[in-house]
Amino acid sequence: MTASISETTDKRVLFTGGKVFDGTGSDPEDADVVVQHGVIVDVGTGLDGDEAVELNGGTVLPGFFDCHVHLTSSGVDLMKRLTTPFSYQFYEAMANLRATLQTGVTTVRDAGGSDLGIKQALADGLIEGPRVLLSINIIGQTGGHTDGWFASGNDVPLSQPHPGRPPGIADGPAGMRQVVRRMFRAGADQIKICTTGGVLSPRDDPRHTQFTPEEIQVAVAEARAHDSYVLAHAQGTNGIKNAVRAGVRSIEHGIYLDSEAISMMLERGTWLVPTLAAPRAVLTAADAGVNIPTVVVEKARAVSQVHLESVRMAIDAGVHIALGTDSGVGPHGRNLEELVLLQECGMTANQALAAGTSSAAALCGLNDLVGRVAPGLVADLVVVDGGVDELATLPGRIRQVWQGGRLSVDQTPR
Numbered sequence: 001m002t003a004s005i006s007e008t009t010d011k012r013v014l015f016t017g018g019k020v021f022d023g024t025g026s027d028p029e030d031a032d033v034v035v036q037h038g039v040i041v042d043v044g045t046g047l048d049g050d051e052a053v054e055l056n057g058g059t060v061l062p063g064f065f066d067c068h069v070h071l072t073s074s075g076v077d078l079m080k081r082l083t084t085p086f087s088y089q090f091y092e093a094m095a096n097l098r099a100t101l102q103t104g105v106t107t108v109r110d111a112g113g114s115d116l117g118i119k120q121a122l123a124d125g126l127i128e129g130p131r132v133l134l135s136i137n138i139i140g141q142t143g144g145h146t147d148g149w150f151a152s153g154n155d156v157p158l159s160q161p162h163p164g165r166p167p168g169i170a171d172g173p174a175g176m177r178q179v180v181r182r183m184f185r186a187g188a189d190q191i192k193i194c195t196t197g198g199v200l201s202p203r204d205d206p207r208h209t210q211f212t213p214e215e216i217q218v219a220v221a222e223a224r225a226h227d228s229y230v231l232a233h234a235q236g237t238n239g240i241k242n243a244v245r246a247g248v249r250s251i252e253h254g255i256y257l258d259s260e261a262i263s264m265m266l267e268r269g270t271w272l273v274p275t276l277a278a279p280r281a282v283l284t285a286a287d288a289g290v291n292i293p294t295v296v297v298e299k300a301r302a303v304s305q306v307h308l309e310s311v312r313m314a315i316d317a318g319v320h321i322a323l324g325t326d327s328g329v330g331p332h333g334r335n336l337e338e339l340v341l342l343q344e345c346g347m348t349a350n351q352a353l354a355a356g357t358s359s360a361a362a363l364c365g366l367n368d369l370v371g372r373v374a375p376g377l378v379a380d381l382v383v384v385d386g387g388v389d390e391l392a393t394l395p396g397r398i399r400q401v402w403q404g405g406r407l408s409v410d411q412t413p414r
Helices: 078-083 088-102 116-123 172-185 213-225 237-246 259-268 277-287 294-317 337-344 349-355 358-363 391-397
Strands: 013-016 032-036 039-044 051-054 059-062 064-069 105-110 131-133 191-194 230-234 250-253 271-273 381-384 398-403 406-410
Touching: 064 088, 064 358, 088 105, 088 116, 088 398, 088 406, 116 131, 172 191, 172 213, 191 213, 213 230, 213 237, 230 237, 237 250, 237 259, 259 294, 277 294, 277 337, 294 337, 337 349, 337 391, 349 358, 349 391, 391 398
Parallel strands: 013 051, 064 105, 105 131, 191 230, 230 250, 250 271
Antiparallel strands: 013 032, 032 039, 059 381, 381 398, 398 406
16 A cells, blocks of 8 residues: 555545445445545545555545543553652553554544643644544542542542543532533533442442432533533443433443343433443453452453343344443553454444444534545545454554544555
C-alpha cells in the first residue's frame, strides 16, 4: 500500500484494489472509495482520483469506536495512583490517545476522567487522537462505586476533582440535578452515572443497587434538557432495571442481566456496552503482580463467567450492542480485542465489526457523520491488510488510519 497524502486537500484520493466493509454488517465487497475535502464522495467500481492508495487486496473499513474508555486512567494499581503527580494523568492521556488511534479507533466516548482541555487540545491540533465525547466525571452516590472513601479514613476517588472535573458525588434528586448541571457546564457531551456497585470499588457489591429511581430520572431529564443522554454503569440486575425504566440510553457492563431486564431493554431500545475485557484486565493485572485489593480481584473472578453468559443472552435476544472496552482498567491500544470477545458471545465477525462502527455511531448520535463507508460521511477510514473475517489478527494488520480525509497513522512496511 502506498500513499503520500498527509493532509486534507481538494484532490480526489482514490482507495483502490481491494474490498470495502461498509460498517453495516454486510459482507465486504470489491469496490473503490473516493475521498475529497475530508468527505467520502463516492463508493463503487471503476472510480478515478487524483492520487491513489493502493490496497493490494486489503480492506477499507470505517474508523472504529470505543464507547467506554477512561483516557486519564492507565491501570488499576492503587499505589501508583497515590504516588503519581496529579498532572501526569494528562500526559498519559496523550499517549493513550495515540495508542488508541493507532489501533484504528477514531472516536471514543470517555466514560469519566477527560476534561474539556483534552478535547480542545485535540481540536487545536496540539495532540493527536480520536475525537472524544466527554462525560467529565462519573456521578455516584455517597458510599457508592465512585466514592473514594476507604476504611482507613483516606479518600482516594477514581478521578480526583479539579476545576475542569467537578466532584461526582450526588445524593437525592436535588443533589443529582446540581451535579449533572455542573458536568454540562464543564463541557460534558453525555452524563455517566452509577446505578449499581462495581468491581473496582472495595466497599460495595456489583449486585447492589445505587441511586433511587427518582435520582436516576432527574439525571435523565436534565440530560434531555441538554439534548443529551445518560449512560449507566449498571452491573446488578435491579440497578440495570432501574436505569432502563428511567430512560438511560445505554447500560455499561450489564453483568447480571436476566430475561426481564433484556425484555425491558428490547422494548425501550436501550443499548448494551458489554466491556467484556474489563474483568479480564483486572485478573491479568493481578497475575502480573499489580497491587490490587484482594476483594477487587475476588469480585473480578466472580463476575467473569456470568458476564459472558449475560452478554450471550442479550445478543441472542437482539439487544443493540455497541463496542466498549473500559480501557484505562486495562491497557489502551488493545481496543479491538473486544471484537473477539463479542464473537465468542455469539456474534459473527461482521456483526462484531458493526458493533464497533455503525452501531456504535448510532448509540453516540453520530450515525449521520461517521461509522460507515458511504457517500456524504466524514472520511474516517481504516485500511487493513487482507480481509476482516479473522478478528484475532486484525489489530496486527492495520496499515493506515485516516481522520477526516487526513492520513493520521501510516504503518505500511517500507
